[in-house]
Amino acid sequence: MRFFYSVILCLVLTATSAPVLNALGSEQAQKGIQGLEAPPLGVKSWIQLPQGKETLDIFDYRGKTVVMLLFQNTCEACHKRAFPTLKILADRFGDSDKVAFLSIQTPFEEFSDNTESKIQSAAEKFGLKIPFGHLVKTPGFHSVNTAYKTGGTPWWVIVNPEGKVDYNGFYLNPDVAVENLEKILDGESIN
Numbered sequence: 001m002r003f004f005y006s007v008i009l010c011l012v013l014t015a016t017s018a019p020v021l022n023a024l025g026s027e028q029a030q031k032g033i034q035g036l037e038a039p040p041l042g043v044k045s046w047i048q049l050p051q052g053k054e055t056l057d058i059f060d061y062r063g064k065t066v067v068m069l070l071f072q073n074t075c076e077a078c079h080k081r082a083f084p085t086l087k088i089l090a091d092r093f094g095d096s097d098k099v100a101f102l103s104i105q106t107p108f109e110e111f112s113d114n115t116e117s118k119i120q121s122a123a124e125k126f127g128l129k130i131p132f133g134h135l136v137k138t139p140g141f142h143s144v145n146t147a148y149k150t151g152g153t154p155w156w157v158i159v160n161p162e163g164k165v166d167y168n169g170f171y172l173n174p175d176v177a178v179e180n181l182e183k184i185l186d187g188e189s190i191n
Helices: 002-029 077-091 117-125 174-185
Strands: 043-047 067-069 099-105 132-134 153-159 163-170
Touching: 043 117, 067 077, 067 174, 077 099, 077 117, 077 174, 099 117, 099 174, 117 132
Parallel strands: 067 099, 099 132
Antiparallel strands: 043 132, 067 153, 153 163
């Protein structure tokens, strides 16, 4: 009986304190930057860049819809869900001059397993012929995770042709994404 009352007390305290915690920390808890201008990526290490490019940034894709996947090699959901979704989208829309695809490894843990060499492995494993970046923290420059207020990995970001973030989040439904990208390519609004 004592255990039962302890559980009830914990539930009541959690439920009553949640609004206070949210009210005090809502801005810090908010993830993503949907509706805002896409900030620079600040990534210096890339593979599979377009011919003639040594680096790239989000601004290089002004006028295109950009589908960007932020990942870590050690992220199980990245390998099980996100990369297969990216493969579907890149295969379907990769030849379009209106859509661009990027993937960036943004390590924030397990640094010895989330190394630069792992981006080539991921690209090969999933047959992705898109630019892959590896974030190396640069003194005096933000990290992609901070600038885009990611909630972890996988983290999807879709930037519209005007450079604003239209979507960001952990999950991207491949069927809905295909449907929406087709609408964008046809000049239709998805909002």
